Amino acid sequence: MFCISVPVKSNIGYLAGALASLRAQEAPCAVALLDASGDAAVPALADASGIAFAWRRHGADAGQAAAIAEGWRQAPGDILGWLNDDDLLLPGALEQVAAVFAAEPDTDVVYGHGVMLDAAGGFTGYFPSIADDPVALRGGNVICQPAAFVRRAAIDRIGGIDTALHYTMDWDLWLRLHDAGARFRFVDEPLAAVHSHATTKTRDGGAARRREIARLMAPRLARREWLRLRLGLALSDARDNGRQAEAMALSALFLLARWGRAPNRRPPPILGLEPVGNRVARACTVVMPVAAEGATVELRVEADRAVVLTATAGGRDLPVRRETGDTASGNLVGGVPVERGAIRCELAGTDGPWRLRRVSAVAHR
Numbered sequence: 001m002f003c004i005s006v007p008v009k010s011n012i013g014y015l016a017g018a019l020a021s022l023r024a025q026e027a028p029c030a031v032a033l034l035d036a037s038g039d040a041a042v043p044a045l046a047d048a049s050g051i052a053f054a055w056r057r058h059g060a061d062a063g064q065a066a067a068i069a070e071g072w073r074q075a076p077g078d079i080l081g082w083l084n085d086d087d088l089l090l091p092g093a094l095e096q097v098a099a100v101f102a103a104e105p106d107t108d109v110v111y112g113h114g115v116m117l118d119a120a121g122g123f124t125g126y127f128p129s130i131a132d133d134p135v136a137l138r139g140g141n142v143i144c145q146p147a148a149f150v151r152r153a154a155i156d157r158i159g160g161i162d163t164a165l166h167y168t169m170d171w172d173l174w175l176r177l178h179d180a181g182a183r184f185r186f187v188d189e190p191l192a193a194v195h196s197h198a199t200t201k202t203r204d205g206g207a208a209r210r211r212e213i214a215r216l217m218a219p220r221l222a223r224r225e226w227l228r229l230r231l232g233l234a235l236s237d238a239r240d241n242g243r244q245a246e247a248m249a250l251s252a253l254f255l256l257a258r259w260g261r262a263p264n265r266r267p268p269p270i271l272g273l274e275p276v277g278n279r280v281a282r283a284c285t286v287v288m289p290v291a292a293e294g295a296t297v298e299l300r301v302e303a304d305r306a307v308v309l310t311a312t313a314g315g316r317d318l319p320v321r322r323e324t325g326d327t328a329s330g331n332l333v334g335g336v337p338v339e340r341g342a343i344r345c346e347l348a349g350t351d352g353p354w355r356l357r358r359v360s361a362v363a364h365r
Contacts, residue, residue: 008033021083090289116193128275154177282353
């Protein structure tokens with residue numbers, strides 16, 4: 001059985017979708033809801049979710065990591081994970097993970113791809129830094145947290161999650177598990193979705209987040225690598241928050257810090273889509289959740305040129321029509337019935353490589 005903690009603080013507008021994605025899982029799962037929001041809407045959403053929570057707490061706590069640990073203590077289950085209030089599990093995710101754990105008793109950690117969604121729920125790409133080798137954790141957090149699951153016994157062996165951390169509790173957990181000899185297993189399929197918006201801890205953590213990452217990685221990196229990491233974090237922060245002049249200066253420093261090093265290996269495409277830049281050689285597959293099971297969804301594909309959309313549900317092709325007068329931008333519309341809260345569509349360019357900008361979905365009942 002899975003044990004999933006759901007810490008809730010400020011992203012209440014996404015919580016219904018997170019709970020619905022848990023409710024749709026068919027694998028046995030004990031859910032612990034840890035609500036520190038103080039918002040009366042949260043108990044109402046929990047009551048309406050249809051989930052028989054193994055543990056529920058509404059009230060102040062000592063932070064996100066402490067809430068996650070509380071849920072794991074109070075709810076049963078031998079495979080642990082957590083789902084933030086603005087994240088989602090894709091349909092069938094827990095079943096796929098359970099099958100891997102059952103077939104491989106020596107595996108301690110199973111993780112897969114993450115889908116990146118914008119604030120409105122549009123598909124913008126796949127988690128950009130995923131790696132199939134956990135050794136890469138020393139260069140960055142290459143595991144998408146909501147798409148990762150760990151045996152309780154393995155977490156107990158390393159003393160659990162570090163409740164003193166506020167931004168890096170996941171990265172720290174993966175590193176300590178790896179240092180302790182835990183066996184990691186990568187699943188080459190999307191398992192979860194992450195909303196990227198202005199109030200995520202990754203985006204608004206600022207200097208406090210950078211300091212916590214520096215403390216985490218300083219003992220593990222040589223001085224030059226540690227400097228590169230600090231510069232990279234500052235550069236990302238400047239870009240995310242629109243400080244263009246600062247970003248340009250930091251970019252120059254970052255390139256100087258890399259002088260004499262071999263170039264980074266280009267990350268491989270995920271289902272045909274390059275995770276940095278969204279370049280597609282010819283065709284790619286988009287998997288995205290839609291919080292409207294049983295509805296018909298209108299898809300809008302935005303690309304740098306016209307593309308051909310093929311949508312499938314339940315293994316069968318679905319009719320798609322091209323939006324008249326808008327083919328130059330590559331926008332298309334299709335009526336796609338949603339099965340189990342997600343859609344999967346194939347996109348193919350008509351002439352050479354192309355770039356995907358966004359896929360949005362509007363539900364109609």
